[in-house]
Amino acid sequence: MHHKANYPQETSELPQGSYCCKKHRTGKMHKLLLIILIMTTTLTGAGLSSATGQEIRVAHFLNFTHAQALIGRTNGAFEKSTKSKISWKLFNAGPTAMEALIAGEIDIAYVGPNPAINAYLRSKGKVLKVIAGAANGGASLVVRRGTGIKSVRDFKGKRIASPEIGNTQDVALRTWLNSQGLRVGRDVKVSSLKNPDILQLFIQKELDSAWVPEPWASRLILEGGGEVFLDESSIWPRGEFATALLVVRTDFLQKKPQLVKDFLSAHIDTTIQINRNKSAAKRIINKQLALLMGAPLSTAVLDRAFAKIDFNFAPASSLSASAKAAEALGYLPRSGVRIADVDNITDLTILNQILTSRKLPAVP
Numbered sequence: 001m002h003h004k005a006n007y008p009q010e011t012s013e014l015p016q017g018s019y020c021c022k023k024h025r026t027g028k029m030h031k032l033l034l035i036i037l038i039m040t041t042t043l044t045g046a047g048l049s050s051a052t053g054q055e056i057r058v059a060h061f062l063n064f065t066h067a068q069a070l071i072g073r074t075n076g077a078f079e080k081s082t083k084s085k086i087s088w089k090l091f092n093a094g095p096t097a098m099e100a101l102i103a104g105e106i107d108i109a110y111v112g113p114n115p116a117i118n119a120y121l122r123s124k125g126k127v128l129k130v131i132a133g134a135a136n137g138g139a140s141l142v143v144r145r146g147t148g149i150k151s152v153r154d155f156k157g158k159r160i161a162s163p164e165i166g167n168t169q170d171v172a173l174r175t176w177l178n179s180q181g182l183r184v185g186r187d188v189k190v191s192s193l194k195n196p197d198i199l200q201l202f203i204q205k206e207l208d209s210a211w212v213p214e215p216w217a218s219r220l221i222l223e224g225g226g227e228v229f230l231d232e233s234s235i236w237p238r239g240e241f242a243t244a245l246l247v248v249r250t251d252f253l254q255k256k257p258q259l260v261k262d263f264l265s266a267h268i269d270t271t272i273q274i275n276r277n278k279s280a281a282k283r284i285i286n287k288q289l290a291l292l293m294g295a296p297l298s299t300a301v302l303d304r305a306f307a308k309i310d311f312n313f314a315p316a317s318s319l320s321a322s323a324k325a326a327e328a329l330g331y332l333p334r335s336g337v338r339i340a341d342v343d344n345i346t347d348l349t350i351l352n353q354i355l356t357s358r359k360l361p362a363v364p
Helices: 019-045 064-075 076-084 094-102 114-121 166-177 194-205 216-222 249-255 257-276 278-293 299-306 319-328 341-346 349-357
Strands: 056-062 085-090 108-111 130-135 139-144 158-164 189-192 208-215 224-231 242-248 309-311
Touching: 056 064, 056 076, 056 094, 056 139, 064 076, 064 085, 064 108, 064 130, 064 194, 064 257, 064 278, 064 309, 076 085, 076 108, 076 257, 085 094, 085 242, 094 108, 094 114, 108 114, 108 309, 114 130, 114 166, 114 242, 114 319, 114 341, 130 257, 130 349, 139 194, 139 216, 158 166, 166 189, 166 194, 166 208, 166 319, 208 216, 216 224, 242 249, 242 257, 257 278, 257 309, 257 349, 319 341
Parallel strands: 056 085, 056 108, 158 189, 158 208
Antiparallel strands: 108 242, 130 242, 130 309, 139 208, 139 224
């Protein structure tokens, strides 16, 4: 792994009982009531419940695979369910988000499988648990038109990007390159860049290819002059692979299980709503993206990207394979770690309690 493990008091001299004193005290009372009213309104607007006064710090990215978070930022569903303030923390990719979680700066995160696996194994299973899935699918290797890339051998000498060293798309890219006999540094150059920078470099014709999640893959195609070379679903059994999971810091789960349960309940509700009305979900997500990025996405990008993702609170069964790929790349700790331990990364107890209470099928 290429990242660090550590991520003046007002008084009155008026005589007691005088009219002026009563008027002064009344004025102070009105001022105090006004301050309380302003504070209450401000906190309520921020989603902080006066009933709990609790805060949940949640990480997510500007990816469609984190649709539940983007929708929750807009409609306040997680605040309503938890009766707590949700402090949304925006990250470019998973490794940085997991460093923040390890450092105790994040309580819950939407994150790809490889950064979650890495953090879990580095901590010997102590730092986090996967409590639900969020999204499966929705990642592609895109090449820019005009680069001459038509076959695998055409990648030689080319520059390819991924969102961050060790993130899920980076692991997929490097694993695929190795499987095709292409060596990073010798045959191809792989750069770790933020998704917006990848798009900009595509448009400027300074980047040849990139392995990215949605909506960035669709943006590279529709805005950056790219085309799909490889849809990641084509290299997985049944085309199923996890791109986003819901993870919680273990000590937060142990200390506040009811809060986690309430958050997870809103996650389930939001996932169901996305699948019931994708048109409404796209509108809500685009509204939030417009606030976070300064401009909404085109209808064409929204439609193409959404069609590539399966929003599901059941994690895809690809975590073990993802762990083995990361190990082969040297991204996992070299001592004191067993890949078999990844089987214990998930704890679906609370998820299944909620599903059972709603008479929905449990997740095995």
